[in-house]
Amino acid sequence: xxxxxxxxxxxxxxxxxxxxxxxxxxxxxxxxxxxxxxxxxxxxxxxxxxxxxxxxxxxxx
Amino acid sequence: xxxxxxxxxxxxxxxxxxxxxxxxxxxxxxxxxxxxxxxxxxxxxxxxxxxxxxxxxxxxxxxxxxxxxxxxxxxxxxxxxxxxxxxxxxxxxxxxxxxxxxxxxxxxxxxxxxxxxxxxxxxxxxxxxxxxxxxxxxxxxxxxxxxxxxxxxxxxxxxxxxxxxxxxxxxxxxxxxxxxxxxxxxxxxxxxxxxxxxxxxxxxxxxxxxxxxxxxxxxxxxxxxxxxxxxxxxxxxxxxx
Numbered sequence: 602x603x604x605x606x607x608x609x610x611x612x613x614x615x616x617x618x619x620x621x622x623x624x625x626x627x628x629x630x631x632x633x634x635x636x637x638x639x640x641x642x643x644x645x646x647x648x649x650x651x652x653x654x655x656x657x658x659x660x661x662x
Numbered sequence: 663x664x665x666x667x668x669x670x671x672x673x674x675x676x677x678x679x680x681x682x683x684x685x686x687x688x689x690x691x692x693x694x695x696x697x698x699x700x701x702x703x704x705x706x707x708x709x710x711x712x713x714x715x716x717x718x719x720x721x722x723x724x725x726x727x728x729x730x731x732x733x734x735x736x737x738x739x740x741x742x743x744x745x746x747x748x749x750x751x752x753x754x755x756x757x758x759x760x761x762x763x764x765x766x767x768x769x770x771x772x773x774x775x776x777x778x779x780x781x782x783x784x785x786x787x788x789x790x791x792x793x794x795x796x797x798x799x800x801x802x803x804x805x806x807x808x809x810x811x812x813x814x815x816x817x818x819x820x821x822x823x824x825x826x827x828x829x830x831x832x833x834x835x836x837x838x839x840x841x842x843x844x845x846x847x848x849x850x851x852x853x854x855x856x857x858x859x860x861x862x863x864x865x866x867x868x869x870x871x872x873x874x875x876x877x878x879x880x881x882x883x884x885x886x887x888x889x890x891x892x893x894x895x896x897x898x899x900x901x902x903x
Contacts, residue, residue: 610698613763617702617756618683621709624752628864635871642878649885 665870668863675863678856682849690849699763704849706756708857709749710779714817716746716861717786721814724807736803737899739810741868743789745861750783774827778820785813793897803899872898 686704693700723739726732757776758768770776792809796802842850 610763613699613759614701617759618705620755620759621705621752624748625860628748632867632871635875639871639874639878642882646878646881646885649882653885 663870664866664873668866668870671859671863671866675856675859678852678859682853682856685845685849685852690846691843693846696764699760702756702760702763704853705857706753706760707850708854709756710753711854712857712861713746713749713753714779714782714821715858716742716749717782717817718814720746720786720810721812721817724810724814727803727807728811733803733899736807737869737872738865739807740793740899741865741872743786743810743813745864745868747783747786747789749861750779750786753779754783774824778824782813782817782820785816789813790897794895797895799900876900 682704686701690701690704692698720739720743723735723742727735727739757779761770761776762768789806789809793802793806796805
């Protein structure tokens, strides 16, 4: 097949590169959601540890 | 510690990929035969090469797990295959876009390169359902490692079989590379380095993320709030040791 002219080839090339960027961004988005979950769990654990410390202080007092 | 050196690796990846894409559109000439559409190859081929190598890396770590029993190797194998599957989706879509522009069809079933990649992709697409189907973590890791080793060994064999095939409809890098101008070759080389660096970065990133989850789970157990921290049934490895 003869080479496509630039006007016709452009959307195909742009489409291919957009697919690549979309894949990477989707992956980063999913990882960001997981990071948010880790952050929430850390906050929860921090509160749990603080509660334990307060209980220990109350016992000492 | 999986996250060590991740900042430097991320910066290297950003630099090489940006350079590669700048070279693709501002430096490398249009292909004399295919014209502008050949620019797709600078993202499609590096993705395909890195995805296939990723499957082999998954097999290598599967082998290491079988030999030493280190759960970190199971995790490394799982993440390597997971990332290769993501890149594999990109390879199939970008390849189809190129095929539509160059051949007028989204897919050609009698072309060995396309079909063989699809077979490898579908083979590894079974990896995660296999893991998910096994409840016991030890057995899951062992069976998955065997699968990864066999699949990983299949990749180079498949590659050689396709190279030996008669059809030359799909452009071959090794055979057409000799006539490739220096500017195209350099651009292609940097695109491959960038894609490999991206794979390595995301691999380390996901390993660090999973390790952080494991550490959190262990911490929750130590603090006594362990109702939700027990490993759930999942395709991903749930414990590191």
